[in-house]
Amino acid sequence: MRTAATRRPRVSSADLILMADRIRTMAGEGAPTAIAVAGGVITALGDRADARDWRGPGTEVVDLGAATITPGLVDGHFHPVLGVGLTRGVDLSSVRTVEGLTAALRAAGRKPGGWLEGWGLDPNAFEGAPITHAPLVEALGPDVPVFLLLFDAHAALVSPRALELAGIGGPREFASGASVVCDADRRPTGHLLELEALDLVRVLLPRDAPADRRARLADLLRRMAACGLTAANAMDFEDDSLDLFRALEDDGDLPVRWRFAPFVMPGSGRDGLDAVIAQQRLAGRRWRVEGAKFMIDGTIDGGTAWLDEPDTHGESTACFWPDPGEYTAAVTVLNRHGVPVVTHAIGDAGIRYVLDTYAGLPRTSAVPHRVEHLETMPTELVGRFAELDVTAGMQPTHCTGHLRADHRDNWSTRLGKSRADRAFRARDLRDQGARLALGSDWPIAPFDPREIIAAARLRRPPGAAGVEPVLPGQALTARMALEGYTTEAAAAAGLAGTSGRLLPGYRADLAAFGLDPLTAGPDEFAESPVLLTVVDGRIAHSPTGGR
Template sequence: MTDTATVYRNAIVFDGRADAPVQSAFAVRGDRILAVGTEAEVHAAAGEGAAVVDLGGAFVMPGVIEAHAHLAMFGHAQGKVQLRDCTSVAQIQQRLLEARAMNPDATVIEGVSWLFDALPDGVTQPTGAMIDEVIDDIPVFLDANDLHSTWVNTAALRAAGIDRDTVDPIGGQVVRDDDGEATGFLLETAAMDLLADYLDGIRTEEEVDGHLELAFGAYLAAGVTGAADMGMTEQSMAALRRRLDRDGRLPFPVTAHWWLSSTGDPAADLAQVERAVQLRDELDATGTPWLKVVGVKFILDGVIDACTAAMVRPYADGSNADPIWSREAATPVAIAADRAGLQLAMHAIGDAASALAVDLVEACERANGTDIARRPRIEHLESVAPETVARMRAHGIAASMQPVHCDPAILDNWMAMLGDQRAEDGFPWNWFRDVDVPVALGTDAPTAPHEALHNLFIAMTGRSSIDRALPPYHPERAFTAAQALAAATSGAAHVGAIDDAYGRIAPGFFANVAVLDINPLSAPTDDLLTGAVLLTLVHGEVAYRRP
């Protein structure tokens, strides 16, 4: 990499801070930002002989940091049968038939992103028989939009070894009929754990490497220059390390949170923390900035659409769900991870789960002291009590949220499952802002579209990026453009504890930059849905240029 500076001029430069004035130029030397300011100031800092790039008045911002990613899963999902736009079981069946016709020699079919709203009126759960009607000779696995349940046919149940004698894993359920036979619908850890051996076994290393390649490429084209992978597994870690060993770098930096499963065995639970520490230390010893294990990920509950999120009060149908991790099981694991310097990231969608998440942080403070520079974070926070928000502020717990999960086009079932005032009190982004809880915005792709500009559109409007004719969901809670941009860049860096080098266009920071053809600070918000990324820089190098 050359020591000659490059000046990027004739631009509108948002430096990552919501309250900072925009500038007109910035300069890069090597992999770092050299200067930002007026063109005269930047040229003076760059010195004689600097290269000059005229950006033609384009908008410049720090590269988006995807605060909640699943890289390998996202890349894999791009090759699955896409079902998010299907509005009926018949459409899903037709989509599967089309996929089979395109690949008649397929030995398995995988689909993704079906919505509960596609089920017939009065039907709350799909069955394998619905798939068997069109494909019954090869396994079919269909991940729900939220990836917290999987709908399979009878052949898939056989392939995965699931039958009437299969024991439900902790935090999961194999849905069964009145005779005790599996129906073809698996919830939470039943979907994640019982299918893993079979599905992981049919994927080659080359395929997993290809999934990562697809994910990196899609994110770079969306202006993303870093990601917090919120569910790192052995298979994904191995693929990332293969890429790192091959190229000496990744397409952009990745911070990993090690996936924790509640096993029912305290020693096995703690062994997962030990594995995360081992991987962290191995990677840190190499000095690489491209891949780091920084934390652990608890899945404390499920999702509201499937009535598996842990709520204080029952759902509209009278059901409720316990947390996936019990307090007794989670507390020693959280304390061990915290003591080891690993960040706690806790999936909590229901109000009971988010209260438990704060309890775990309090337990860490009691056990390990309050002088540790911890930055715990709670993911999602779709239904949360005001007192939990206040407790988060008191304990320095950040809110990592995904506006794309609040798209009105996918909220009908979500609201119906709650059925009361809680359906109107969801996604209370303003509650966190009002008390200065640190906020990061991400997408959680593939549970939602990955495009950063679409995510910003929903954050700024409460409107649907899928069907703009729909009324917004509580637009009074929306972010301003500057707030949303900051939460997706410097906010995500702060919540991820990488804000000493990422998330801003400022001297000394890594030159991770996105150049857009629209100005989100002043353009009509609808333009975000048609706007494009022109250029993406990662560590000072062009990682994507719009064709």
Template sequence: MKTIRLITTSFIILITGVLATSCYKTKKADLVVHNAVIYSVDENFTTYQAMAIADGKIIELGAEREIMNRYKADKFIDAGSRSVYPGFYDAHSHFLGAATNKGELNLFGVKSESEMIEKVIAFAEKNNREWIVGRGWDQNIWAAKAFPEKAKLDSLFPDRPVYLMRIDGHSALVNQRGLDLAGITAETKIADGIIEKDAQGKLTGIVIDGASTLAERQISPLKNTRVAELLAETEMECFKAGLTTVTAAGISIKELLFLDSLQKQGNLKIGIYAMLEPEEKVIAFMQNGPFITDQLTARSFKLFADGSLGSRGALLKKPYSDQPENYGVFLLSDSILDLYAKACYANGFQMNTHCIGDSVNALILSKYAEILGGITDLRWRIEHAQVVSEEDRHFFADYAIIPSMQPVAAMSDMAWAEERLGSDRMSDAYALKSLKNQLGFLALGTDFPVDNMSPINNFYAAVFRENANGEPKDGYRMDEALTREEALRGITIWAALAGFEEEKKGSLEPGKNADFVILDADLLKAPKKDILKARVLETYVGGISVIEK
């Protein structure tokens, strides 16, 4: 009897081994990633050890032995126990604008007006374009914190126009030659902008919002061949930051088709979510339905409803604390707002409106409510939602309106925001957690090139509410901080959801695009001090490595 039991046991072991062997490496993959901590960011926030990829799609995720035993592949990546995340998705950025800025004078981080002038002089000697064009100055980081004036530029460049855009893209310093070409005088009136004058009524050269657009329209654009080169440079910067999808917020139909052509030629690989800008043909374009390819989605429309806090163009319910006669600027007419809101609704397009101040947020949220009439799946968005009064927050939940926010903006603005708003309004500003709680999610972006494109910096700002220098020490308004999981969702699946791309992006699940990044730090578990040191080791788009080695 004992002998029979022994034979039976051995037979069972033999059969089990044969069966196991017959299932070994029976499936084919192009790529297997293993020995990893894979944050799928699926509904249950499941983690895995390995995943298999074929034809640019994820086909299976599972335990290490399970995937390694099941799949033979052309390539295996040993992640070395490092963390793998869905490719990061920037829900609000200016991909095209960031590229074209590279062909202009970089004024980001200049510490004074005099330093800015020095850079302009050096740039002018090496560039022969008709206009001297630059961007990035911010008077709020200068000692005097006052807008610069055009007098020095007038003396240096009496016959050459100069256009220097502020960091936020809502105001610019223009010399007299540039103002003349734009037809701007001390008598010029403009409803959607501000033309700054001194105490004697003379032009200072500062033009805000619609007034800056008058000058900007006079500048000849870069040639497409040059723009294509700059886009490729910007794309590589995005890949090195871990971004696999970016937003082109506020572009023309012509620019959309240019981006599409570059992707079709294989010259751009990054995913792009495009927001169209107002123009004559855009409603007719909407009537053809969403424009969607494997890499490009254009099914949204963007309006600017007000300016920025930094330029004092954001529309407030009460005057600016540091400029009591100023409420900001409403950049739309009621008729234009009504026209485009109804067109978006009729054609199933997403409407995304730039709203900074509490007054304009209330106005646009009310208009959305009027047009939508209730909860829909149109996923209309408020871009920035920077200052939203508590009594207006219910609109997000009541009408399924998505707050699209930039955690890094609070870090950039915190040194002077209270000067603009006063202490009584600060509880309404940069309210990530409060607005997330309305709808249950929010989309996170950086607004690059206004702020750094790093999704890791953005994650850090959302969770720890500190800037890259670790300031303020105990965090800025920590009651509005997100959890690590929420912040990661905000730069992956929630961003994809806000762009109607959740079925193919934003999480690592079977059937979705194999867009993923490998980091040398675990964003969910690493000590705070190590988060900003985290490096992107690999970025994959459609299962293909895209970082230049």
């Protein structure tokens, strides 16, 4: 039935008409069952009867029946190009014990003279024991060079042969909080923490051929669209990102829109900042550089976060920037040039310092600054996000995939109960008026938004009803979780007036699901079929093929 809110006057013929039993506009008005698109924007909403007035000789009409159409989903934190390089070799994300690690490496097989790589290893597999290369030697012997990236990509485990090839025979000094972990006799254990230490070995790894990287990136984007994603925020723009995305657009339109924020690392200096400012002019048809990415600390699991008080190992007490004032100075320069800033901040001291820095900046961009991860945070900081109009970015599966309700995981034991009890405070942020964008941080965690939306509601992995939720009081409602991928994501990008809702004049980025994300149970929605994904008014994914 047409309503005053949804009925539209006759419009010129549509390029595409979609019909479904439910269309969630996220605008709080009407109950349309048909939507018209022309020129990449939504031109009309109404019911199935209205659709007759929108048709022209070239209109494509798709009736999805009992499906639910929502705005296209936007991942708030992604590493597409970096991730293509990090997800090489053996996928270790399902390894739960040292014995399982040994078995996985044996199954991968020895490669004399070549490197064995792996990724996604959870430190919880060591069950609180020191992380050393002993399982690597047991599985493969001492002569195979091995590089295994831990799940957070801030740490690695390497074999004795890899240490030898890199010339690492003892502790090293780094400008940042990186370290080569050594035993009591100052012998490296194989555990490397943070980027400077990882790069000592990573520079020795064989490089992928450009054609292979391009093919893997193209496949990644197709798989993202197949999950209902229409856009994502890339938190880096390094290496060959520009070449890869230009090459993909030479072949046709991207199935996912992208916003890139190049890294700014300690020691970048004014030349590095000027380069990031210059990159803000780069754009393609469905991608653009808009922002800059900083890190104020590392990770709690690796002991490199920045906490007000040391963790139970006596670690996590330092800023990622040797002089935090240089971070503030760099952010100030970029803000003066209208560049929105994203900062990785995991520990309470890091979050506080970033918010204090943002508080001293005048607003120079339509895109608000943001803070990512926010893993442990005292109550006095929660309200500052709304007060300062700073976006909070959070990845729910970082919590549900690696934390346990009984605090017997590595993350929680490092923090102790009081700090672990304030983990991933998603609901508190929303209840206090903060803008909360959700995402995956792929390849740190899988990117399927259906599973992440479910995890945000459940505070446990979807499909694991027997697992006790982690701080269930921090669960989001179904609408809040969907907003984290739609309206909140659009506002975080300064696009609240053109994206994130299904209204005339808004971008025609849509997703269609077999189940309604607002009424289906979260476990069920995590497995909902994706029936259609539309970007810029064109079908980017359909199980039966699309244009």
